[in-house]
Amino acid sequence: MFAKSPEVEERLGKHLAAMLVQMSSRGPDSAGVAVYRNPAPSGSSKLTLYSANPREQWGAAMDGLRDAFGACEEPSIRASHAVLVVSAEAAEAEGWVRANRPDLRVMSAGAVIEIYKETGLPEEFAAAFHVEDFKGTHALGHTRMATESRVTTEGSHPFSTGLDLCLVHNGSLSNHNRLRESLRREGIEFQTENDTEVAAGYLAWRLREGATLEQALEGCLSDLDGFYTFAVGTADGFAVLRDPIACKPAVLAETEDWVAMSSEWRSIAVLPGSADARAWEPEPGVVYVWEKAKV
Amino acid sequence: MTEAATETAGLEVVDLVTTSVRELNQRLHDLAGGAPGPRRFRILNPSGAHALACGLDAPIEVEIEGHVGYYCAGMNKLATVRVHGNASTGIAENLMSGRVIVEGNASQSAGATGRGGLLVVRGDASSRCGISMKGIDIVVGGSVGHMSAFMAQTGCLVVCGDAGDALGDSIYEARLYVRGSVVGLGADCIEKEMRDEHVAQVAGLLEAAGIDADPAAFRRYGSARQLYNFKIDNAGAY
Numbered sequence: 001m002f003a004k005s006p007e008v009e010e011r012l013g014k015h016l017a018a019m020l021v022q023m024s025s026r027g028p029d030s031a032g033v034a035v036y037r038n039p040a041p042s043g044s045s046k047l048t049l050y051s052a053n054p055r056e057q058w059g060a061a062m063d064g065l066r067d068a069f070g071a072c073e074e075p076s077i078r079a080s081h082a083v084l085v086v087s088a089e090a091a092e093a094e095g096w097v098r099a100n101r102p103d104l105r106v107m108s109a110g111a112v113i114e115i116y117k118e119t120g121l122p123e124e125f126a127a128a129f130h131v132e133d134f135k136g137t138h139a140l141g142h143t144r145m146a147t148e149s150r151v152t153t154e155g156s157h158p159f160s161t162g163l164d165l166c167l168v169h170n171g172s173l174s175n176h177n178r179l180r181e182s183l184r185r186e187g188i189e190f191q192t193e194n195d196t197e198v199a200a201g202y203l204a205w206r207l208r209e210g211a212t213l214e215q216a217l218e219g220c221l222s223d224l225d226g227f228y229t230f231a232v233g234t235a236d237g238f239a240v241l242r243d244p245i246a247c248k249p250a251v252l253a254e255t256e257d258w259v260a261m262s263s264e265w266r267s268i269a270v271l272p273g274s275a276d277a278r279a280w281e282p283e284p285g286v287v288y289v290w291e292k293a294k295v
Numbered sequence: 296m297t298e299a300a301t302e303t304a305g306l307e308v309v310d311l312v313t314t315s316v317r318e319l320n321q322r323l324h325d326l327a328g329g330a331p332g333p334r335r336f337r338i339l340n341p342s343g344a345h346a347l348a349c350g351l352d353a354p355i356e357v358e359i360e361g362h363v364g365y366y367c368a369g370m371n372k373l374a375t376v377r378v379h380g381n382a383s384t385g386i387a388e389n390l391m392s393g394r395v396i397v398e399g400n401a402s403q404s405a406g407a408t409g410r411g412g413l414l415v416v417r418g419d420a421s422s423r424c425g426i427s428m429k430g431i432d433i434v435v436g437g438s439v440g441h442m443s444a445f446m447a448q449t450g451c452l453v454v455c456g457d458a459g460d461a462l463g464d465s466i467y468e469a470r471l472y473v474r475g476s477v478v479g480l481g482a483d484c485i486e487k488e489m490r491d492e493h494v495a496q497v498a499g500l501l502e503a504a505g506i507d508a509d510p511a512a513f514r515r516y517g518s519a520r521q522l523y524n525f526k527i528d529n530a531g532a533y
Binding site: 251265266280 | 403
């Protein structure tokens with residue numbers, strides 16, 4: 001969901017939570033969100049970290065980052081996740097966590113993105129992570145019914161695809177094993193056996209090599225084999241792509257105040273003014289992009 | 296029924312904020328076989344719910360005020376179901392008789408496997424419109440997506456706009472009429488001569504659908520009857 005008015009930005013989390021809960025029957029085993037909000041100050045960056053340890057003392061990670069980079073704000077903790085704002089480049093801060101705290105997972109890195117995801121029913125996820133409290137410019141959500149890999153926090157969506165970028169996926173990819181191997185040779189790291197993580201890695205690789213977001217997504221049409229409807233979050237907006245066969249559903253809707261995309265109308269129907277929204281089904285194999293500057 | 300439902304002059308209003316889909320469908324099913332009750336229904340707040348007004352078997356009229364979810368009006372017999380909004384996957388799937396009218400757009404597989412009756416989509420229909428149709432007539436005011444009328448067996452698909460790729464792939468005997476462009480024809484689907492009887496058929500379907508278009512402007516597509524299973528030489532292979 002992409003907010004076009006300050007009122008919707010203010011209530012972004014409420015809308016996002018309502019949309020997630022509507023999709024419970026499609027994805028009852030895990031849920032997640034990527035929220036774009038509270039830009040880190042210039043010279044700083046923001047990490048969302050996940051700990052499998054329910055008694056995680058986030059102060060130790062904060063102290064480590066302070067020692068390494070000079071300054072790190074108090075962690076903002078939501079359930080098993082914490083957001084840390086560090087006075088360092090995002091890639092440096094992420095590198096430090098990977099090197100010094102391998103027990104923690106970097107869910108997202110960048111200036112504005114925060115990714116939270118966990119196993120369990122969407123309603124329970126929304127309550128545990130206080131999704132309704134989020135204010136922000138735009139957000140992506142996902143509810144998962146696992147097909148290709150195990151039900152774990154790491155296998156949940158959204159997947160980070162680079163700084164301030166994320167991916168959610170409905171579908172399944174059939175060439176992910178071979179593609180994962182070739183991407184590993186390009187230096188892309190993978191944490192799971194999940195097919196969507198490979199699509200995320202593919203996008204990260206293409207973007208690293210200089211492709212625009214549109215070019216990277218168009219590359220999916222030739223390089224990914226399988227079924228997919230993708231939604232990609234960027235610092236300024238979001239993009240949607242369906243595979244050329246388009247078995248997996250998608251509906252887009254737009255009003256003066258917001259743009260929303262979902263697998264089904266059910267979760268758009270809960271948004272204010274949806275009855276009068278312009279609604280349509282995205283064409284197969286066509287990249288749709290909304291960004292702040294273009295609105 | 297709930298307190299929200301009101302009954303005036305044979306019209307019953309059902310609000311899905313206060314009534315469940317299951318209660319609604321049971322209410323409509325109870326009218327099968329000429330059972331007494333209202334003949335007209337107005338459904339409020341569908342909000343994309345699935346399986347609305349499915350399995351009807353009575354000559355009633357159902358007006359749905361908003362967008363509907365999957366398989367709306369599936370397996371319908373006799374009833375007229377009108378959607379004042381868009382329809383998700385599989386509107387009027389396996390339609391037996393009666394009419395289903397979508398005032399907006401329809402998602403994929405509209406009218407799938409339909410055996411009779413008429414489906415009208417005033418806007419566009421998405422991919423696989425009329426997949427495996429078996430006697431249903433479908434009139435689309437706008438365009439249809441790729442793989443429409445895939446494995447179509449009988450019935451007519453009338454498209455006032457354009458058709459996507461692979462129209463009529465592996466078609467049996469259905470008749471496809473398209474006024475605009477066709478991105479590509481599927482396996483064994485060919486263009487055929489548009490004779491007077493075909494113009495008359497299109498005219499009748501357009502009239503039934505309440506769509507104003509020149510029937511002579513349509514082109515006809517159908518089966519070349521060249522797929523393996525049509526060749527008498529292969530009869531011994533079974």
